[in-house]
Amino acid sequence: MLNPLARYPEVQAASGRQMLPITLISGFLGAGKTTLLNSLLTQGDGRRLAVLVNDFGELNIDAKLIVKVEGQQMELANGCICCSIRDDLVAGVENLLATEPPPEQLLIETSGVSDPINIVCTFNTAKVRRKIFLENVVTVVDAVHALDARDTEYAQLFERQIRGAYMIVLNRTQAAGPEQTQKVRKMITDLLPTASIFETDNGSVPLQVLLGDSRLGQSTFRPEAVMDPASHPFESMVYRSDKPLRRMEFIRTMKSLTDTVYRAKGFLNFKNYPLTTLYQKVGSFESYVDGSAWGVSTPRTELVLIGVSSRFDREALTAALDACVG
Known part of the structure; x- marks a missing residue:
């Protein structure tokens, strides 16, 4: 080497x-x-x-x-x-x-x-x-x-x-x-x-x-790389819906899932709202950022959710988000 x-x-x-x-x-x-x-x-x-x-x-x-x-x-x-x-x-x-x-x-x-x-x-x-x-x-x-x-x-x-x-x-x-x-x-x-x-x-x-030859601030220490066969304790799923979400219901639902969903990121289609919404969640922190108008694109919600396996129930999460549709 x-x-x-x-x-x-x-x-x-x-x-x-x-x-x-x-x-x-x-x-x-x-x-x-x-x-x-x-x-x-x-x-x-x-x-x-x-x-x-x-x-x-x-x-x-x-x-x-x-x-x-x-x-x-x-x-x-x-x-x-x-x-x-x-x-x-x-x-x-x-x-x-x-x-x-x-x-x-x-x-x-x-x-x-x-x-x-x-x-x-x-x-x-x-x-x-x-x-x-x-x-x-x-x-x-x-x-x-x-x-x-x-x-x-x-x-x-x-x-x-x-x-x-x-x-x-x-x-x-x-x-x-x-x-x-x-x-x-x-x-x-x-x-x-x-x-x-x-x-x-x-x-x-x-x-x-x-980057580059100098890499300012980089330590000269190099840890020995030893493989860890243990898998990480997380699971993930993707939630999709062509029907719009009720904004307040979605906000309440995601706050109630703080102990279940650690990380979430995706684009939301809110009812009676012309713009895409970029949603991000890390722990208890959440953000909603307006994007562009849907234009010729079909409005659609696509959301990635990640959580600890022991508390991650895909069917329950899907049901909770489905309840926000309408």
């Missing part, structure tokens, strides 16, 4: 071959990974970035940036490429390596319930490892909700997301306040003593902090 502490140019020179530098962007549900990705894409410094995400819908990229969409690939005006991960992450990387011209750097947004250490192990054992270099593993931590992860069924997963990081982006610090932010910093350093922490309030981080 090549020296894991080496910088990308050193690794490339030592290997004698062109290698694709990869940055993993990890973090728990709702931490701000997508916001960080959008920030990096819009900064643009001329390099050809490629991005692998679980679903295009999660990125909400400004339509003015999109040149064309073909299959699972989206081409942006700034030269970046976004691809959807459907089944096989390694296959997605191999497909990008085969593109012409190939990307100069790859960003991978992991699922909010993914273990970045397991992903590192996957790359270390895959044939594609000879063509790539893991340049950075960034974990986004939400300062508002991070302390809530302790003493929960998902505490182990949350801790591995921090332990697997090369650097931490501590997000929403202004909303958390100085006292709580300091408590979260202590929790992080207890788990990862050499953690390099970059604080932000809106998920925006300068490109040079995360």
Whole structure:
């Protein structure tokens, strides 16, 4: 194996071959990974970035940036490429390596319930490892909700997301306040003593902090990647309805599901309302943001819900949301 502490140019020179530098962007549900990705894409410094995400819908990229969409690939005006991960992450990387011209750097947004250490192990054992270099593993931590992860069924997963990081982006610090932010910093350093922490309030981080030869603020510590076969304790479902929702009934229903649904995100079709509504929920925090008019599109509700398996009843959730229709 090549020296894991080496910088990308050193690794490339030592290997004698062109290698694709990869940055993993990890973090728990709702931490701000997508916001960080959008920030990096819009900064643009001329390099050809490629991005692998679980679903295009999660990125909400400004339509003015999109040149064309073909299959699972989206081409942006700034030269970046976004691809959807459907089944096989390694296959997605191999497909990008085969593109012409190939990307100069790859960003991978992991699922909010993914273990970045397991992903590192996957790359270390895959044939594609000879063509790539893991340049950075960034974990986004939400300062508002991070302390809530302790003493929960998902505490182990949350801790591995921090332990697997090369650097931490501590997000929403202004909303958390100085006292709580300091408590979260202590929790992080207890788990990862050499953690390099970059604080932000809106998920925006300068490109040079995360990418490039210098990677300002990145710790030299590299945790040993050891696979954890245990699955995460979450389940998910997608709720769809072509019939409009009653706004107040939906609001009351989602508040009543705080202990059942930890994360929710999607577009809502409210009765007698001409605009799309982007709904997001993380823990007890909820937001409703007006989008564009439905126009020629058929109004439709599509909502992803995620919760801890022991309290997640798909039939009951579907029935509760169906009761909001009408």
